[in-house]
Amino acid sequence: MKGVRASSAASIGEIMRVSPVIPVLTLHDPSGARGIAEALVAGGLRVLEVTLRTPAALKIIEGLRGVDGAIVGAGTVLNASQLDDAISAGAEFAVSPGLTEPLTLRAVARRIPFLPGVATAGDIMRGLDLGLSHFKFFPAETSGGIPTLKALSAPFANVRFCPTGGVSEATGPSWLALPQVLCVGGSWLVPSGPPDLNSIEAAARRAASFKPNSGGAA
Ligand SMILES: O=C(O)C(=O)C[C@H](O)[C@H](O)COP(=O)(O)O
Numbered sequence: 001m002k003g004v005r006a007s008s009a010a011s012i013g014e015i016m017r018v019s020p021v022i023p024v025l026t027l028h029d030p031s032g033a034r035g036i037a038e039a040l041v042a043g044g045l046r047v048l049e050v051t052l053r054t055p056a057a058l059k060i061i062e063g064l065r066g067v068d069g070a071i072v073g074a075g076t077v078l079n080a081s082q083l084d085d086a087i088s089a090g091a092e093f094a095v096s097p098g099l100t101e102p103l104t105l106r107a108v109a110r111r112i113p114f115l116p117g118v119a120t121a122g123d124i125m126r127g128l129d130l131g132l133s134h135f136k137f138f139p140a141e142t143s144g145g146i147p148t149l150k151a152l153s154a155p156f157a158n159v160r161f162c163p164t165g166g167v168s169e170a171t172g173p174s175w176l177a178l179p180q181v182l183c184v185g186g187s188w189l190v191p192s193g194p195p196d197l198n199s200i201e202a203a204a205r206r207a208a209s210f211k212p213n214s215g216g217a218a
Pocket residue numbers: 024051075076077095096097164165166167185186187188
């Protein structure tokens with residue numbers, strides 16, 4: 001889906017198929033954020049999750065709106081008020097570590113593509129009841145890794161996942177080999193500390209070459 005443009009018309013499923021890896025970015029410095037985003041997009045990763053874990057996150061989301069080719073969303077969205085703030089800043093999708101009814105209902109009402117975290121069958125069933133079918137599997141490795149996701153997803157034929165949490169460059173391809181996995185998320189592309197843009201672009205290029213077994217990246 002190379003043609004997916006950041007807009008409320010894109011579904012979360014379409015966004016998850018744009019690139020096999022969603023970089024999870026926890027950024028402190030608005031002045032350095034654009035270069036990081038450009039390096040990731042140049043490497044082939046267009047979908048960027050900026051976590052609301054730093055005071056500068058909303059300003060950074062706003063600033064990244066103009067990066068050509070980037071689809072910028074907010075991560076660590078914990079409640080409806082944070083979701084509204086993220087939308088005001090220009091976030092084109094939202095990711096949460098968990099699934100609550102108030103946040104999900106607000107995301108549906110605001111028509112923003114939404115990817116909440118699940119780790120149990122009950123989480124998935126609450127999401128299905130609220131009309132969702134795409135989830136982040138979080139925290140992926142410590143929740144039991146690939147064997148758990150295989151077992152967990154078996155009863156839910158039409159549900160698709162983005163495993164995140166402990167996923168690395170080394171393990172990403174194994175997760176993407178599962179047909180129910182459209183993409184993976186991870187912070188490994190942009191380690192904390194002063195950014196090395198050449199390394200970030202090279203890591204993005206390697207990650208962009210991962211091949212989902214789901215027909216994930218178009
Ligand atoms: O809080 C959220 O909404 C998140 O998005 C959590 C992050 O996805 C993970 O913390 C990334 O996990 P690592 O790749 O292991 O660093």
